[in-house]
Amino acid sequence: MTEEQEGSPLDAVAARVDQARAVLSLPTVRRATSLRDGLHxxxxxxxxxxxxxxxxxxxxxxxxxxxxxxxxxxxxxxxxxxxxxAAAPVLVVVDSGRTMAATAASGETKADIARHLAGIVGTLGLDRGDPVGLVAGDAERLVRVSPRTGRANLELLLRRLDEVLTTDGPAPDVVRVLQRVRALSRTPALVVLVTDAAGLTPAAAPAITRLLGGRHRVVALVVADADPLDPAAAPSQDVLDGWAVPGVLRGNRKAREALARHRADQAALRDQMLRRLGVPQATVFDTEHAITALAAALDRRRRGR
Structure with a gap:
């Protein structure tokens, strides 16, 4: 290995994949991997x-x-x-709009959690011998890695994801991405959608319905947002319009309660929509518990089926 290659992004990718593989013996994940059986x-x-x-x-x-x-x-x-x-494709579908580069509930970036989830899903798929692919997109871009087996393809997938999960990216558009998934993916697949609360709204329901009608199976992973009014956190601003949270609101009890009610209402609408569509979901708060959240969503898919 040359001196240039030693510091390459692939080193970090390999470390993430190895970290995921190290915990794949968890009982919940062993059960989750079996849920792929009989899908195709x-x-x-x-x-x-x-x-x-x-x-x-x-x-x-x-x-x-x-x-x-x-x-x-x-x-x-x-x-x-x-x-x-038969080996069936696993498609990691990631919302690459710039809200996914914002801060997550854990203080990490949502982009870091999305990459971690993609590495775990890819590892699970490859361990079963299933080809794993990527579709990542937003209002303007679309990045695709064709489903293939092999670690090299997973590393390519994660590297392409790194390129688009940035704070200067376009606005999110999950509906557009799901429409492109349906157009590009004719073979029935397990679609693991990684997005946030802003992306997965009732407006996405028709696109998800069409995906399901194409015999795909969909699992949704929603990365939790940080609390912008938390007085213990660093000052924050909206990544879409740059609006900074006024200092007077940070730590304000009434403002925080209003925000919590709004988020609870939005979560209830999302839950109702996905339950009606038969799409299992899980909220992911941090990288530490990402694999448990994925296993819970897959377990809900098995019980629902």
Whole structure:
């Protein structure tokens, strides 16, 4: 490795992926990875998990598949056939509008949490042998990494994500991004949408409905915003219009209560919309608990299915 390469962004990418892999043995995540089973069953026959039918034994079939009870009843060797799960794409869909570069509830940037989530989702997919791809976009840009297997593709995916999650990016437009996902992705996939409260509003419902109608499965991960009125936090300003929070409002009890009510109302509308659509979601507050939030959302998808 040359001196130039030692400090490359890929080093940080590899560290994030390794950090995610180190905790993949958590029971909740082991259960979550199993939720991909049966999402896309192929017409191939083999040792899958879903029973298909019985068939007469022919030379070359695995003797371990013989159903001895059925064979005894019919008087001829009969085997069990199963559907074999086909590798199905995992699409990480990220809102790259500049609100995603703002501060999260944990004090980290929402961009850092989004990258961390993408690394975890990618690792889970690759561990199963599924191709993993990226669609990231906003009101003006669209970045795509085609679904492929292999660590190199995951590193490319995370590097492209680094390029677009910036505070000087365009405004968010989740509806536009979801429309492009539907146009670009014809193969049924597990779509993991990473956005924030500003992006996932009732206006996105029709676009999500069309995605679901295309046989995609959608899981939503909402990165929590910081409290701009927290007196213990550094002074903040809106990343969209640059409006700075007046000092007189910071720590003001009534102002903080009003903001909390507004956010609760918005969360209730979002929950109602996603529940109606059958889309599981989780709120992600920090990188430390990102993998637990992802597992909870996937677990809700399994129970809902």
């Amino acid at each position: 069953a192929s017409t191939l026959q083999g040792h899958g998990q879903d029973f298909d039918d019985l068939a007469l034994y022919t030379p070359g079939d695995d003797v371990g598949d013989i159903d001895w009870k059925s064979s005894a009843r019919t008087g001829v060797p009969v085997i069990k056939r199963f559907q074999r799960d």
